[in-house]
Amino acid sequence: MVNRIKRKHGKRKDKDLVKLLLAAAAVAALIPACSNAPGKADLSKAADLSAPAELVFYAASSSMTPELFEEKIAGPVRTKYPQYTLKYIPPGTDLTGLITSGTVPDVLWLSLSEMRKHLLQLRLQYDLTELITKNKYDLNRFDPAAVQTIRNVSGDGKIFGLPDSFNPMVLFYNKDVFDRFGVPYPTNGMTWDGAYELARKLTRSDSGVSYRGMGMFYRLVFNGNQFSLPLIDASTAKPLASSTPNWKRLLDNTKRFYEIEGNMAGFKTGSDGNSELNSFLTDRNMAMIVSPLSSYNREGFQKLNWDMVAAPTFPELPKVGFQSEPRVYFITGGKYKEQAFQAVAHLLSDEVQIKNNKDGQLTSLKNEEVRKTFGQQTPALSGKNTSAVYYNQFAPTPAFNPNYSTDPATILAKEFNEVLAGKQDVNSVLRSTDEKIAKAIEEEKAAAK
Structure with missing residues (x-):
C-alpha cells in the first residue's frame, strides 16, 4: 500500500524529498490553477472540446500494462473522442523527474494508498467541484461510500477524483x-x-x-x-x-x-x-x-x-x-482539465463500466444492472459466488494526513x-x-x- 519510509537509506530519502519539493515547485509554476495554488481555475471561457489535445495518463500500479492501458483506457477514449491523443506514462516512471522536466500528467489512475505519494505530495490535486457543476455530472451514479471516501481523504469535502473500481x-x-x-x-x-x-x-x-x-x-x-x-x-x-x-x-x-x-x-x-x-x-x-x-x-x-x-x-x-479501497481517476488542473474530465466521464459511463465489470474489474457504479454483470466474461469467476462482492456495504475510509x-x-x-x-x-x-x-x-x- 503506501510506500514505507526507507530508514536505512537516509541520504537517498533526503534526495527523494528534494526531488519531491522540486517537482511540487514545478507543478506550482506549470499549473497555477491547482486547488492548492493561490488562484482558482477559470472555467468561464468554454474550452474547445472538438480541438485536438494530448492527454497524459499515469498509472502507479504495475497491473496497468501498456496492453491493458490500450484496451481499458486509450481505446474507449479514442473511439468516443478521436480528436484526443493519449500519452501513456507507465508505472515505475520517475514522476517527479517527469514533472520537473515540464510534463505534468492530466489524469492519474491511483489507489488511495498511492494517492498520497503520487498526487498529494507532488501537489497535483485539483478540486473537481466546479467541473462537476459545470457539466451537471451526477455523483449519485456511484456507490455513496466511494464518493464519501474520496471526500474524506481529500479533506474539507473536496473531490479530487472520480472512482473507477473496487477491490473489496x-x-x-x-x-x-x-x-x-x-x-x-x-x-x-x-x-x-x-x-x-x-x-x-x-x-x-x-x-x-x-x-x-x-x-x-x-x-x-x-x-x-x-x-x-x-x-x-x-x-x-x-x-x-x-x-x-x-x-x-x-x-x-x-x-x-x-x-x-x-x-x-x-x-x-x-x-x-x-x-x-x-x-x-x-x-x-x-x-x-x-x-x-x-x-x-x-x-x-x-x-x-x-x-x-x-x-x-x-x-x-x-x-x-x-x-472500499477504490481505484480513482484523479484529474489535475492542467491545460486540458476539461478534456480530461470529458475522457474520464466516458470511462465511467455505463457502457464502458459494463465491459470492465464483465472482465472482472469491479465497478464503482451503484446501478444494479451494471453490478450484476460482474465476472460474466471472466473464466476464473465462472460458477463462483460473485454476489459476495456487493453483499456488504463498504465502510467509509477515514481522512488521512x-x-x-x-x-x-x-x-x-x-x-x-x-x-x-x-x-x-x-x-x-x-x-x-x-x-x-x-x-x-x-x-x-x-x-x-
Whole structure:
C-alpha cells in the first residue's frame, strides 16, 4: 500500500524529498490553477472540446500494462473522442523527474494508498467541484461510500477524483477442505463469531496433514478495517492505536483465530499476512482466508477448488464490510482539465463500466444492472459466488494526513507478529505501534527541514 519510509537509506530519502519539493515547485509554476495554488481555475471561457489535445495518463500500479492501458483506457477514449491523443506514462516512471522536466500528467489512475505519494505530495490535486457543476455530472451514479471516501481523504469535502473500481475484502475458501470433513460451506452474511466456529471445526490433523481453519491478510484487514479507524489523526498527525478502544477489539478478533490450537501449523512468522495468502494457494491445507478480491488473479487459484463469500462482519456493524479501497481517476488542473474530465466521464459511463465489470474489474457504479454483470466474461469467476462482492456495504475510509508517507498499517502488522509469536500482548503492541509511528513521522519532519 503506501510506500514505507526507507530508514536505512537516509541520504537517498533526503534526495527523494528534494526531488519531491522540486517537482511540487514545478507543478506550482506549470499549473497555477491547482486547488492548492493561490488562484482558482477559470472555467468561464468554454474550452474547445472538438480541438485536438494530448492527454497524459499515469498509472502507479504495475497491473496497468501498456496492453491493458490500450484496451481499458486509450481505446474507449479514442473511439468516443478521436480528436484526443493519449500519452501513456507507465508505472515505475520517475514522476517527479517527469514533472520537473515540464510534463505534468492530466489524469492519474491511483489507489488511495498511492494517492498520497503520487498526487498529494507532488501537489497535483485539483478540486473537481466546479467541473462537476459545470457539466451537471451526477455523483449519485456511484456507490455513496466511494464518493464519501474520496471526500474524506481529500479533506474539507473536496473531490479530487472520480472512482473507477473496487477491490473489496472477501472470504475465500477451499471447498476440498470443507468436503473432506463434511462441514457446510460458509455463507454470505456470516459474522466473525460464525467464521470462528467454522475455523475451530476445520483446524485439525488428518492422515498426517495439519489443516488450518482460517488465515488472514491481516495488514489489509487492519488497513481497511470495518470500524473505519485511522491509525494517525488526520489533523494533528498524532498516533491513535493505543487510545482508540476498537483497535484493541480488531486485534483481539484477529488474534483469537490464531489462538485456535493447531491453526498456526506452518505459519510463516514476520509476514504482514501476504504469506498467509501464499499458503492458502500452495499448501492447500487452509480452509479459509480473508483477502482482497483481486487475489483470485494470483497464480495457484486456477488449481484450487475454491469459492468466496462476503467478508465476516461484527454484530454491531451488520452488513458493514471493509473499506472500499477504490481505484480513482484523479484529474489535475492542467491545460486540458476539461478534456480530461470529458475522457474520464466516458470511462465511467455505463457502457464502458459494463465491459470492465464483465472482465472482472469491479465497478464503482451503484446501478444494479451494471453490478450484476460482474465476472460474466471472466473464466476464473465462472460458477463462483460473485454476489459476495456487493453483499456488504463498504465502510467509509477515514481522512488521512497528506504530509507523511509513513504506512501505519505496515507498522501495526509488523508489531502484531509479536502477538502471534507470543512475545507481546495486544495492549503492549498498540503502544509500541504508536511509538514507532510517532518516530517515523518525526524522521520525516526532520528530513523535510
